[in-house]
Amino acid sequence: MLTANRIANTYHVETPEGVMITYTTAGLASRGLAAVIDYTILVTFLMMAATVVLASNDIGVGNEDVLWALFAVFAFVLNWGYYVFFELIWNGQTLGKRWLRLRVLREGGRPVDGAAVVVRNLMRAIDFLPFGYGIGLLTIFIDRHNRRLGDLTAGTVVVREGNLITLDQILSPVRIQVPPRATDAPPTPLLPNLERLSTAEMALVFDFLRCRDALSADARLSLAGQLAALIRQRLGLPPADGHPERFLEHVVREYDVFQAMMARQAG
Numbered sequence: 001m002l003t004a005n006r007i008a009n010t011y012h013v014e015t016p017e018g019v020m021i022t023y024t025t026a027g028l029a030s031r032g033l034a035a036v037i038d039y040t041i042l043v044t045f046l047m048m049a050a051t052v053v054l055a056s057n058d059i060g061v062g063n064e065d066v067l068w069a070l071f072a073v074f075a076f077v078l079n080w081g082y083y084v085f086f087e088l089i090w091n092g093q094t095l096g097k098r099w100l101r102l103r104v105l106r107e108g109g110r111p112v113d114g115a116a117v118v119v120r121n122l123m124r125a126i127d128f129l130p131f132g133y134g135i136g137l138l139t140i141f142i143d144r145h146n147r148r149l150g151d152l153t154a155g156t157v158v159v160r161e162g163n164l165i166t167l168d169q170i171l172s173p174v175r176i177q178v179p180p181r182a183t184d185a186p187p188t189p190l191l192p193n194l195e196r197l198s199t200a201e202m203a204l205v206f207d208f209l210r211c212r213d214a215l216s217a218d219a220r221l222s223l224a225g226q227l228a229a230l231i232r233q234r235l236g237l238p239p240a241d242g243h244p245e246r247f248l249e250h251v252v253r254e255y256d257v258f259q260a261m262m263a264r265q266a267g
Contacts, residue, residue, distance in 0.1 A: 009024065009025050009027065009144070009145070009146065010022050010023065010024055010025065011023040011024075011025050011145055011157055011159060013108055013109035021109055023105070023109065023157075023159040023160070024159060024160045024162075025145045025146045025157060025158065025159055025160070026100075026102045026146060026158040026159060026160055027146055028137065028140050028141060028146065030100055030102060030160070031102070031140065031146065031158060032137075033096070033100060034094070034096035034097045034099070034100045034102055035096060035133070036096070037095060037096030037099055037100075038082070038083070038094050038095060038096040038097075041082075041095055041096075042078060042079065042082060045078055046075055046078065049071055049074050049075070050071060053067045053068060053070075053071050080121065080122075082094070083117075083121045083124070084117055084118060084121050086098075087104060087112060087117045087121070088112075088114060088117055091103070091111055091112065092104035092105060092111065092112045092117075092156075097158070101160060101161040102158055102159070102160060102161065103158070103159055103161055104116075104117075104120070104151075104156050104157070104158050105156065105157055105158075105159055106155055106156055106157075107155045107156065107157060112156060115154075116154040116155060116156050117154075119150070119153055119154040120150035120151055120153065120154035120156050121150065122150075123148075123149055123150035123153050123154070124136075124150055126149055126150075127139070127148050127149050127150055133148075135148075135149055136148035136149060136150070139152065145157050146158065176206055176209045176210060176252055177209075178209065178249040178252050178253060179249060179253075180253070181253050181257070187257070187261070188257065188261060189254040189255075189257045189258045189261070190250075190254050190257075191235060191237075191250070191251065191254045191258075192235060192236065192237075193234075193235045193236050194235070194254060194255055194258040195258070196234050196235060196236075197231070197234055197235070197251075197255065201230070201231065201234060202255060204227060204230075205227060205231065205248050205251060205252060206252070208223060208224065208227055208248065209245075209248060209249065209252065212224070212245070220245075221244070224243075224244035224245045224248060225244045227244065227248060228244035228245075228247045228248055229244075231247075231248070231251055232247075
């Protein structure tokens with residue numbers, strides 16, 4: 001049986017209405033890069049604050065101990081408040097996550113609330129141990145939804161945001177980019193028994209061809225092979241050694257010819 005879990009690291013949520021929503025969880029690389037962006041921003045602010053303190057000392061403004069105490073307070077508030085502040089006002093995103101189109105959600109696909117944001121970020125101190133996010137990286141690597149210890153404690157998951165879809169895009173016909181038929185191809189399908197293919201089976205083919213560029217090479221080849229074998233079985237064709245994607249593109253082309261032929265006969 002073909003499932004999304006076999007082609008990507010996914011997180012499934014079923015709504016009370018029975019609608020299945022699938023999220024792609026953020027992996028170690030994307031989460032790590034988002035963390036680098038956030039820490040670069042934090043370090044930049046800390047360096048600016050330290051520069052102000054040093055400059056103040058040089059010109060004799062204020063007490064040196066008081067200034068460094070204020071710097072320590074600022075560093076503490078910045079380190080802990082940065083993540084909480086942005087994840088609250090941007091609904092689960094920091095600057096780094098926003099740049100990479102990642103978002104924190106509560107389990108079940110719900111938006112994060114204040115309690116979840118605070119808990120997952122308080123656990124950041126433990127995730128950082130023994131150094132360089134050692135525990136956090138290990139937990140992300142082990143957990144099937146790429147969650148660090150803070151996520152597990154707060155009941156959250158970091159997912160990738162999909163592209164925005166407009167109503168016009170939903171209502172417009174699905175266009176699959178496949179090579180055209182040969183100019184000398186006959187006006188009848190080159191594949192037999194196309195009437196055996198159900199709407200759901202063709203929808204699987206369309207979905208794969210539309211989304212294949214987003215899959216890893218191994219997942220793309222595996223899923224294409226499974227779909228090609230399924231369609232061949234439905235059409236009564238023997239197994240073949242050709243590239244499964246080329247066969248699926250061939251099926252789409254010939255299915256269009258079949259539908260056009262049926263429309264002419266009905267008209």
